[in-house]
Amino acid sequence: MATIHILSKSTFLRGVQCDKSLYLYKHYYELKDEISPEKQAIFSRGTNVGLLAQQLFPGGIDASPESPFKYAESVEKTRQLLEKGQKVIYEAAFVYDEVLVALDILVNQDGKWYAFEVKSSTRITDTYRLDAALQYWVITNCGIDLEDISIVNIDTKYIKNGEVEVKKLFTKTSVLKDVKKHQSFIEGKIPNLKKMISQPSVPNVKIGPQCFSPYECDFMGHCWKNISKDSIFELGGMNKIDQFKMYEKGIERINEVPANYPLRQNQRIQVDQFNKQEVLVDRSELKKFLNGLEYPLSFFDVETFMPAVPVYDGTRPYENLPFQYSLHVKEQKEAFSKHFEFLAEAGIDPRKSFIENFLKQVEKEGDILVYNQAFETSILKNLARLFPEYKQEMAQVLSRIKDLMLPFKNRWYYHPEMKGSFSIKGVLPALVPELSYEELGIGSGSIAMSSFEQLQSETDIFKIAEIRQHLLDYCKMDTFAMVKILEVLERSVE
Ligand code: SF4
Incomplete structure (x- = not known):
């Protein structure tokens, strides 16, 4: 099993969100914003939930590397575990076509393989489906014929009574149908992303709604550095799509918003009071x-x-x-x-x-x-x-x-x-x-x-x-x- 990788699950998803984000991550990592304590808390939550979900399939062996980022070790450990006939593997790692994935739980039941990806959220998003689709693509191409792939997430209907009952806390949802639909997208996207990464210069991508969706990009400190204070991105109650419509018309600052531009009443107040630099008081x-x-x-x-x-x-x-x-x-x-x-x-x-x-x-x-x-x-x-x-x-x-x-x-x-x-x-x-x-x-x-x-x-x-x-x-x-x-x-x- 080849272990060198160019893309991983997270960098693939990064590239789907924005070419430039992936390019900067690969070549100019130092430009990345510092991780906020809020985001750090969300990541730690995900790790704790992932460990708890392993109890759904007890008796597994963890294939995680001993020190972070030593993924080759993890891929090799997974290979050996599979060879020995291990039925439950946590953090099973695979590389195919220079794409690395680490699956939360891989289970063999009655001779068939089942994949489970754990999320600490309460609903399944399109990004989770795409994430599962990439896992499926890599794992099946590595020769594991997956019977099913599911997302394990938290069931808000569960009420604790005594010890936490993991079987009731988590809910498993097969995403196989969607995952199969995404396979051709993945097949086409991977070579495109690899080609883009190997180019000599940063892709010319303008800021846009992709900076916020599906996740807030961590290169905003770099890409947004020229957006001035008092820009139209400070207009309250306006979604990013509408803000970018305005931006694309060349309106960058609040004082450039035309008097007849269609705005909600509160936005109009914001623009007017900004221009007058006056406090509005409805006495x-x-x-x-x-x-x-x-x-x-x-x-x-x-x-x-x-x-x-x-x-x-x-x-x-x-x-x-x-x-x-x-x-x-x-x-x-x-x-x-x-x-x-x-x-x-x-x-x-x-x-x-x-x-x-x-x-x-x-x-x-x-x-x-x-x-x-x-x-x-x-x-x-x-x-x-x-x-x-x-x-x-x-x-x-x-x-x-x-x-x-x-x-x-x-x-x-x-x-x-x-x-x-x-x-x-x-x-x-x-x-x-x-x-x-x-x-x-x-x-x-x-x-x-x-x-x-x-x-x-x-x-x-x-x-x-x-x-x-x-x-x-x-x-x-x-x-x-x-x-x-x-x-x-x-x-x-x-
Ligand atoms: S801030 Fe926006 S334009 Fe810059 S890399 Fe991130 S998503 Fe792309």
Whole structure:
């Protein structure tokens, strides 16, 4: 079995997305963007799920190389295992026509071969089908006559009760029919990609919607470096296809958008306010909103995590589980705010202590301000369902929730620096530039999520203390930001 490879599954998919991305990856790897902590967390999740799925076919032997990237070793190990008649192989590696693939699980049942590719997601995408099609092409051309090829992914209907039951957690779906349909595409694409890689210069590919689909490209730092600040790619609520339609007409900056260009109302506001460099305030609507707020005001924010593999009994894969909140309370408009917080211990179901602490600390009257009501409300409603003993108290709390996002979403207040966004991360730097998430150890909800997941298995007490402090700082910033944002809104109508 030849072991030299030019393409692998990931580089093939990269080339299908964009020739230039593959070329840069092969010849100018140093131009690749650094991997963000958010993406790193997704990759680690995939690895953990893959290991768990191996239990679907116990007794297998892992053919992974001892050190990463030594794929020839892995291909050779797979060959030897096949020769010895091994029935279950994990990470079975094959090379055909200089294309390397490593299949998650290869199984021989009753003399027939079955391939399984594991994904930590809950649905099967076209990219997964193409990925399976490449595996099928390589493996069958290596002489393994696959009876079937399936994608193993997570079944959201599963509810944990005791030990995780892998057979119920995962669902297997044959993709053989689609995979066969893709074979001629693969057959034609591989020589094209190889030819393209061997050319002396970088293919001339302009930026386009392919930079984002199916995955955000990791050469954007290079290809997009000439896209100026205040480009039309900052137009909020506009999809990439429409942004590129505009770009192809030669409109690159927001101030170049013609007055008669068809835009949605919020986009038109964004363009107009950018050109005027003025803040837009709908005093009448904003006043109505602000006058409707009842003190004491509680500013409330929840952090949740969504483990792919359920951690607590009674929960499903990817269920949103609240583990932390921050609460700033202002008795009156001019008063200083008091702060309360809660962060669950890792390893214990956080939901009961969350609801009990929350009901103790939240004010019994006045409004509760959140940022994006739909999210906090759904979390609290789930808790009320789960703990019916608190149903009435929770109903009272839920009836007092108001959304601080509304003035921004409805454009009762718009600052050019919001750049079309109405998320708190877009609004805060525009309204309160002196406050920033950048200095914090955790700067986004998704990192907070993966950090809490990390705490579930972390044993180093110093690391645990550090992560917990970062989580507390992050969540506190969310509600403090709301306090400060409200002050700006109040000043704007005085
Ligand atoms: S950023 Fe866009 S144009 Fe550049 S390599 Fe990636 S996908 Fe291709």
